[in-house]
Amino acid sequence: MLNFLTRRLGVMALTMICLTFVVFYLVNLEPNLRKLAISQTEMHASDEHIESWLTKNGYRRPFLERYAAWIGVWQKQPNIDPESGKPVSRFSYCDEPAVPVFAGVIEGDFGCSTKFKTKVADKMLPALRATGLLMFWVMATMVPVALFLGILSGMREGSKLDRVLSVLSIVTTSTPEYVSGVVLTIIFGTWLGWLNGSAASATGDGITFYNFTLPVITPAIYGMGYIARMTRASMAEVMTAQYIRTARLKGLSFYAVIIKHALRNALIAPFTVIMLLFPWLLTGVVIVEVMFRYQGFGLALVEAAGNNDIDLMLACSLVSVVLVLATQLISDVGYAYLNPRIRVQ
Amino acid sequence: MVEPILEISNLSISFFTRAVEIPAVMDFSCKIMPGESMGLVGESGCGKSTVALAILRDLARIGRITDGTIKFNGRDMATLSDEELMRVRGSEIAMVYQEPMASLNPTMKIEQQLTEVLFIHEKVSKQEAYDRALEMMKAVRLPDPERMMRSYPHQLSGGQQQRIVIAMALLANPKLLILDEPTTALDVTVEAGIVELVKDLGNRFGTSMLFISHNLGLILETCDRVTVMYSGEAVESGPIHEVFGAVRHPYTQGLFRSMPLLGKNRNSSPLVPIPGQLPLPHERPQGCNFGPRCSYFTDGVCNRADIAMLPAGTPSHQSRCLRIEAIDWDAAAKGGAANVPTAIGENLLDVHSLKKHYQVAASELFGGREARTVKAVEDVSFTAREAETVAIVGESGCGKSTLAKVLLGLETATGGTALFDATEIQSDPIDKRSTKLISSVQMIFQNPFDTLNPSYSVGSQIVRTLERFGIGSSTEERESMMLELLDLVKLPRAFATRMPRQLSGGQKQRIGVARAFAGRPRMIIADEPMSALDVSVQAAITELLTNLQRQSRTTMLLISHDLSLVRYLSDRVIVMYLGHIVEQGTTDQIFQPPYHPYTEALLAAIPLADTTAKKRKVVLEGEIPSAMSPPPGCPFQTRCHLKAKVAGGLCESVVPPMRVLTDGHAIKCHLPSEVLDAMTPVIS
């Protein structure tokens, strides 16, 4: 098991390096850098002006060196102001070291956000916490309800209940968030006034049922149908298995058969799906956060991309990659745990 | 008077599909007394499993009992409430069925699955449940029961799984045990072990049994009484020795005549298949259901009205036939004329020290790197001559199919040579073989369903085969050859346009035979060609193969675990164990002493359907070892019952050489000649 884990972690690290390298290259393309320099100097700056700004702030150092420094395995050189000869920070709102140091992702230094005018870490942490909270609530409503509905419709395949639930899940999965979000907001926010169509207040005042329900149920409904259908298929198949008959003929009641014998076997497949849903949820969250103005990771990502905020973009993509890879690992380990047939010796 | 445990009277069961009502069981009656075991035989689809499930009230949602009653212990099962039904299930009636792996929950440890039965039905402490489960594991003779209790089902072999299912069924000490084909998925030797066990447990615990099987031999070995089913009805029933000794229904007689009983061989006493097919449940004929297939059918008598069970000889023996008195039951079968044995030709295939090893990664998923070697075929030498049938027998995993794959070019050999018509073929994969070679070495597969493309008509598939082999110059010519091939395998020419799904299992196997014979092969390899088919269909295919082979002088390698079939069909036999040939010789030499200890055990495992034959018991311990870690010395030493008769621990250290005993008869064993000479026949 340990062996397996280390091997998987190794592969993960390698994947991460490759992916971040590509992203680092893309966000550091010449047009992006020029835009950055222009926004940081005065308007109508001359080409020389831009060039000297870029040189001064280390953007003209060799690409590999910059990438290594960003990761934190190479020393970051201080930026020397050619006029005064003294080290200065790139941006006025972030302090940067005056001597060469290791200050990359590994050391916890993600750079400086030009959009939010603060250190990336200071922006990202609260944003991630906010998104984590949102995702937690989405999962917490979506998974139990979806599994429950899936089990319910799969345990008596073809029953009336099954047919009603199947139609329902097809309708919800085929409605994207930007449609269901709008529809729900109009119904519950505008007409009925029960819920708040904006979650902006959640950042300052904390989450309430009033401001948080819509952002939670919009992606939850979308994913729910998907998981429920998965679970239903898996459950229906398990119910026809020979060992379910064995259990029944042992004298167990219908519900005892479901709980003791069918559930675990039926959950193996949906479990994998749920774990793989995390990355998908992340994209859903971007839409929802923007739609409901919720100050989380998704909104930060959108703002970063919209405002050419290089360091923040890098940090966002790193977080996404880590999340995707980590959920895959958890999914594999969990699958092996649930299914003894592939358990690692 | 003793009350019967189970009394089924005039039971009828139908399945209600959207289109039609399928009457699966009609007017079925049977009675089981305490401690008695009842056998239920019949072809696939005749309603055996439906009866079994109806007893436990576990029919599919569309199935319903339309008439009759099932009384268990005097109570009508239909009147039980759900709670009462749950109490009866598992504690009073338990069931074991065909696929042991599928009957066990894959994600639950054996211990939980066993003790659960006790927790459901009795108030027991954890410790007591564990102890009783362990005791039952010992009663079903499982080695190392403590370890097995902690295992998951997939960590055990098929035979062990079936023993656990039986242990589970017996744990709550039921009054009635229903076994639905409990050994069909298992090897002969494993089957023999399970049958022994079931018999022994029946005696020990006084459990009544309903034993469902299509194998008459198994029924004779295990049961006191038998009921023969045909097309949803009981057609004959009575004490086992009366029914098997004096058959009184033409269907039962047909079953016996279509089975290769051990005394028979293809030349002196050919099989007589039952003509026609089982009618579909909703297309049964008027009067006697068996009428259209019965050679004693009399118009105006047999097809007038429904027939009731009538006494046949003794009061306990009944038969559903109106002409019991009129038929001469001892007359020999018509059409079973003897054949002249074919002359055997020159050597065609010469295999010398053939070896096939596979490299496998220990665990694909988790990337275990250390590759291991599976020694599927270790040391195999034999010859096969023109027009000869050579049978290869042995338990699953002994390397039979790997050998066939090497000869067909689906695998290449690791070592040794295989000469076909004096050219080496062992290292030519199929895509490097000439069309001529491919068409000369053909295969008939176990499962006719897998080998036909479901989206093309069978005729066009045969034409394609001809085209591939470059036979015939134009499409018209091939078409007409295809029709001749259909004649050859005795299928109506109209079948050329049918799709594979429109054919029955036996018909598909005929198409398989036609395709194999399309290229005028010189050698046919038949891998378990009958094991997916019903008894009466098996007989027809067997006869077809025999006749074709006789006409075309084709060499046949018959891979089979059915020793009765092997005895019937083959000229010479090769016995394989763990990649080695342990014995070879002519069929007579193999079936008579002296035997290799493994052959002796195989013979003792054959279920005999002959009331007059006697069988010596040979107990085979344990299971076939993994081909990844074969034991040192003799491959059979871990299970050999005669090892003690070899001095000096030779069996554990030295691989025995192939010893020629008499002309053409050789065994791989260290046993001294005195011991071999003193062997008595297993079957007498």
Ligand SMILES: Nc1ncnc2c1ncn2[C@@H]1O[C@H](COP(=O)(O)OP(=O)(O)OP(=O)(O)O)[C@@H](O)[C@H]1O
């Ligand atoms: N769930 C079902 N729905 C419709 N028809 C069914 C169903 N189960 C069984 N039948 C039909 O009932 C008849 C009897 O089937 P059953 O399974 O009892 O046969 P069997 O004797 O056990 O055969 P086998 O030897 O193949 O196990 C068959 O014609 C089958 O097609």
Ligand code: SF4
């Ligand atoms: S009743 Fe007639 S058709 Fe039926 S089995 Fe007897 S002889 Fe044959």
Ligand code: SF4
């Ligand atoms: S060599 Fe020994 S172990 Fe092998 S079969 Fe002969 S007696 Fe048995």
Ligand SMILES: [Mg+2]
């Ligand atoms: Mg059946």
